[in-house]
Amino acid sequence: MRIEGEYGRSKYARVRDFAQTTTMALIGVSHAASEFLVMQRDMVPWFKREFGVQATLLPEQHWWR
Secondary structure: OOOOHHHHHHHHHHHHHHHOOOOOOOOOOOHHHHHHHHHHHHHHHHHHHHHOOOOOOOOOOOOOO
8 A cells, every 4th residue: 555645656656766777676565564474474483482372463454554
């Protein structure tokens, strides 16, 4: 989801322009979605290793909220 309003449109335009100048692979995800990946990959094993507890992640139904 993009940020609404003029601020969001200008940021989106800057990213779009940058994408045309790089060979870097760019993937857009929401803030919550990127944090979920870290929690799933890194934090769940950390809780189990450090504290011996099982963590359960609760994914959002609507990542853009």
